[in-house]
Amino acid sequence: MHLYGPEYPISGKDNGATATRQIELAREQEYVTSLYERLDLLRDRTQRQLDGVLAQGGGGTHQNRSERDSFAGMYAERLARLWAVENGLCFGRLDNADHTSLYIGRIGLADDDQRRLLIDWRAPVAQPFYRATPASPMGVTRRRHLQTKGRKVIGVDDDLLDLDTLSDEDVATLNGEAALLASLGAHRTGRMRDIVATIQAEQDRIIRSDLSGVLVVQGGPGTGKTVVALHRAAYLLYTHREKLARRGVLILGPNLTFLRYIEQVLPSLGETDVLLSTVAELYPGIAATAAERPETAAVKGDERMVQVLARAVRERQRVPRRPIEIKLDRYTLSLDGRTLEAARNRAARSRRPHNEARAVFVRHLLNALARQAAKLLGKGVIDDDELADLREELRTEQPVKAALNRLWPYTTPQQLLLGLFTSRERLEYAAAELSPAERALLLREPPRKGEGWWSPADVALLDEAAELLGEIDPGVLRAGAWMAEEEQAAARAAAREEDSMQLAYAKEVLELTGLSEIMDAEKFAARHLGDEFYLTTAERAAGDRTWAFGHIIVDEAQELSPMDWRMVMRRCPTRSMTIVGDLAQTASAAGARSWERVLDPYVGGRWRVENLSVNYRTPTELMAVAAAVLPLVGPGLTAPASVRETGERPWAASPLESLPEVVKAEIVEGGRLAVLVPESLRAELGEAVTRAVDGAVAGPGTATLDAPAAVLSVAEAKGLEFDTVIVVEPDRILDESPRGASDLYVALTRATRRLGVVHGAPLPAPLAGLERRGDG
Numbered sequence: 001m002h003l004y005g006p007e008y009p010i011s012g013k014d015n016g017a018t019a020t021r022q023i024e025l026a027r028e029q030e031y032v033t034s035l036y037e038r039l040d041l042l043r044d045r046t047q048r049q050l051d052g053v054l055a056q057g058g059g060g061t062h063q064n065r066s067e068r069d070s071f072a073g074m075y076a077e078r079l080a081r082l083w084a085v086e087n088g089l090c091f092g093r094l095d096n097a098d099h100t101s102l103y104i105g106r107i108g109l110a111d112d113d114q115r116r117l118l119i120d121w122r123a124p125v126a127q128p129f130y131r132a133t134p135a136s137p138m139g140v141t142r143r144r145h146l147q148t149k150g151r152k153v154i155g156v157d158d159d160l161l162d163l164d165t166l167s168d169e170d171v172a173t174l175n176g177e178a179a180l181l182a183s184l185g186a187h188r189t190g191r192m193r194d195i196v197a198t199i200q201a202e203q204d205r206i207i208r209s210d211l212s213g214v215l216v217v218q219g220g221p222g223t224g225k226t227v228v229a230l231h232r233a234a235y236l237l238y239t240h241r242e243k244l245a246r247r248g249v250l251i252l253g254p255n256l257t258f259l260r261y262i263e264q265v266l267p268s269l270g271e272t273d274v275l276l277s278t279v280a281e282l283y284p285g286i287a288a289t290a291a292e293r294p295e296t297a298a299v300k301g302d303e304r305m306v307q308v309l310a311r312a313v314r315e316r317q318r319v320p321r322r323p324i325e326i327k328l329d330r331y332t333l334s335l336d337g338r339t340l341e342a343a344r345n346r347a348a349r350s351r352r353p354h355n356e357a358r359a360v361f362v363r364h365l366l367n368a369l370a371r372q373a374a375k376l377l378g379k380g381v382i383d384d385d386e387l388a389d390l391r392e393e394l395r396t397e398q399p400v401k402a403a404l405n406r407l408w409p410y411t412t413p414q415q416l417l418l419g420l421f422t423s424r425e426r427l428e429y430a431a432a433e434l435s436p437a438e439r440a441l442l443l444r445e446p447p448r449k450g451e452g453w454w455s456p457a458d459v460a461l462l463d464e465a466a467e468l469l470g471e472i473d474p475g476v477l478r479a480g481a482w483m484a485e486e487e488q489a490a491a492r493a494a495a496r497e498e499d500s501m502q503l504a505y506a507k508e509v510l511e512l513t514g515l516s517e518i519m520d521a522e523k524f525a526a527r528h529l530g531d532e533f534y535l536t537t538a539e540r541a542a543g544d545r546t547w548a549f550g551h552i553i554v555d556e557a558q559e560l561s562p563m564d565w566r567m568v569m570r571r572c573p574t575r576s577m578t579i580v581g582d583l584a585q586t587a588s589a590a591g592a593r594s595w596e597r598v599l600d601p602y603v604g605g606r607w608r609v610e611n612l613s614v615n616y617r618t619p620t621e622l623m624a625v626a627a628a629v630l631p632l633v634g635p636g637l638t639a640p641a642s643v644r645e646t647g648e649r650p651w652a653a654s655p656l657e658s659l660p661e662v663v664k665a666e667i668v669e670g671g672r673l674a675v676l677v678p679e680s681l682r683a684e685l686g687e688a689v690t691r692a693v694d695g696a697v698a699g700p701g702t703a704t705l706d707a708p709a710a711v712l713s714v715a716e717a718k719g720l721e722f723d724t725v726i727v728v729e730p731d732r733i734l735d736e737s738p739r740g741a742s743d744l745y746v747a748l749t750r751a752t753r754r755l756g757v758v759h760g761a762p763l764p765a766p767l768a769g770l771e772r773r774g775d776g
C-alpha cells in the first residue's frame, strides 16, 4: 500500500481511507521534523566546538598545535558527516511485535539523555529492516518506507510482516515493493545513487558479511554488485571503524569514468575516507595512460612475466668472465672472473632484493680490492681495522665507484622495464619462455618527449619489479648521481610538482578549517604535510606503494590479469577482501575464467561465494534479448531474472547512416542515452553523432556521464547504466575481440528502459528476430 502525500493526489473514491493516510503522513512528518531539529542542533554544537578550537590561533608548542589540529580535524570531519546526511536522513520505520518502534536512517541520532531517536542503517538492530519477511518476520510486524523530498514526508509505503498483530486500520494501509519499484523506474542522473532505503535481503546478507577472509560476489548484470560493494564498504567502516580507519579501505574500479560514476555513493552514506582507484593508478607517481593492443596487454598480464622480470633483474647482475682493471693514482687493481662470480653468488644467496643485495656484493669486492691494495702497498698481513679503513678509502675513489656501478647498477623499476622493452637482446635473454611473436608484442620504441609511455598493464609489472629490486638507499636516491641526466631532470620536475601539490592541498585544508586567516599556507605545508601529519588515511595510502589496506573491494574483478592480482594481493596481506564480478562479462583476454584459478593460489580454497540473482537494472523485455546472446559467451550460463517489466520492446533499425537521426528521435524520450559502438568505429561514429545531435559527447572521459547522449565503446560503458541504449553493429562487436560475445552481452545490459540496435551488416543470429523500426 502506498500512502500518497499532497503532491501525489489519489482518486477521491474512499475519503475515509484518504483521511487516515493524511493523518499518518502528518504523524510521520512530525517525527521527521523533530529529527531534523536534532540534526540542526548537533551541527550548531559541532560548529561551535570547531570555532572554539580555531579561535585558539596557531601558536603554542608543537604538542599544543598538534592536539589542536587533530581536534579541528575531528570536528571538521564530524561536521562534514552531519551535512552529508541532509537528504533522506530518515527513510524507514520498524514496528515490533512488542509495540516498540524504531526509525531507521543514514546515521544514528540520540537525545541528550541518550534515548535513541534514529538508528543507523548499519546497526545490528536495523537488520530486520532489510531482512524480515512474512515467513521470518524477526519480531517485526510492519516495515515502513518513508519517502521524503527535502525535509518533507511525501509518501509512506508499508510491508506487512505479521498480519495478526495489526489493527484493521493498519491493515488498510499496507503494501510492499512500491519503494523499490519507484526507485528503479526513476530517470538516471549520470551518477550512481545509494540504495540505503531499499536494500534487498540477498544484498543485505552480503553487505553485512564478516570482515575477514575473501568474499566473492558473483552476479549477472544489474544485480547490484557495485552498489552492494559500496554499501558493504560503508557497513564495514561503521562496524570496524577503529581497525579500518587506521589501515584504510581501497575500492578498485575498471576506469576513471566509472569511479566518477560511483564517487558520490560513499559520501552520501557519510563515509569519505575511502580510496577509490583503478589498477592503473596503483603505482604512485606513474600515470599509466598509454593505449596498447589487447594482445600486448594479455602478454603483460600473463603469469610467465614473473619469471621474465626475475631474469631481467639477474641480467643486471651479470659479471664479465674476463678480469677487469681499475686504475687509481698510485696503482692499478684488478678483479678476476672468479672473484666477481663469488661476490655475485654471495649477494644472490643473501636473498635480498637487487638494490639491497648490492651492499653484499660491494662489500665482498671492496674486501678483495682492499687486500690487493694492501699487498701492492707492501703492507703484508693487515688486521680487520686496517682492512676496514682501506675499504672505506677505496669506496670513495671515483674509478672504484664507476666499476661497481657498472657491475651491479642501482636500478629503479622504471629503468628495468624501459631497458627490457626497448631491447631485442634483453627480451631474448629474459623472456625465453615467451614465443617470438609474444616477445615482438613487448618490444617497443623508447619514450618520446611529452608522450605517455606507461600503459595500465605496465603497472603490475612495475610493482612486481619494485618487489624484486627493493629500495634504493634514500641518500643515494637523493644524490641522484647514479641516474642518467634526463632521469635526474625528471626526478627534479617530479619533486617540484609534488611541492606545488602539497601547497595547493595546504591551502585547501586551511580554507576548509577556517585557518587561512591566521596561518600561512607555505609554512603550514612545510610544517605538517612534510611529515604527512594532516593527510587522511586514504591520502597517505594513495602515495605509498607498500601500504597494506585493512580491506580491499575489487569491482569488475573478472577483468584483472594474473599479474594485477599479484599486485592487489600484496596490498592486502590479511586477505580481507570483497571481490565483485561476473565471469560472463569478462572482456580482457588476460581476465578471469574461474574464481578458483584466481584465488586458490592466494587463499587455497578458503574463500566464500555469494550469488546475486535478481536484475534491478534491465527490464524483462530487454533482458530476453541479452539472454539470447549468452550461449555465445559460454555453455551453461544463465541470465539473472529481471524484477520489472516496462512494456517497451527492443527494436532494430538500418542502415548505419540513419544513426544520427535515430539518436535524435530517441533523445526526445528524455533521460540519458548511450550509443555503444565497436572500438573500430568509435572515432567515425562519435564524430557523426556529435555533429548532428545537440549536447552529444563522444567518450572517453567523465564528461560523458553528464551529457544527454554519449558515444562510447563497450569497454568505456563497463559498469555504467543509461535510460536508453543504442547498440551499433553488433556483428562487429562480436568479431572485434576474442571476448566479443561478452562485450555484446555487456552492451545489451546497460539500459534501464529502452534498447535499440542500429546496423548496416546483418544481425548476429540471436538478434535476428528483433522488431524492425523505420527501416529506410
Ligand SMILES: Nc1ncnc2c1ncn2[C@@H]1O[C@H](COP(=O)(O)OP(=O)(O)OP(=O)(O)O)[C@@H](O)[C@H]1O
Binding pocket: 180, 183, 184, 193, 195, 198, 199, 200, 203, 219, 220, 221, 222, 223, 224, 225, 226, 227, 228, 582, 585, 616, 617, 718, 719, 720, 721, 749
Ligand atoms: N536494492 C536496490 N534498490 C534500488 N536500486 C537498486 C537495488 N539494487 C540495485 N539497484 C540498482 O540497480 C542498478 C544496477 O546496480 P549495479 O550497477 O550495482 O549492478 P552490477 O551488478 O554492478 O551491474 P554490472 O555487472 O552490469 O555492472 C543500479 O542502478 C542500482 O542502483
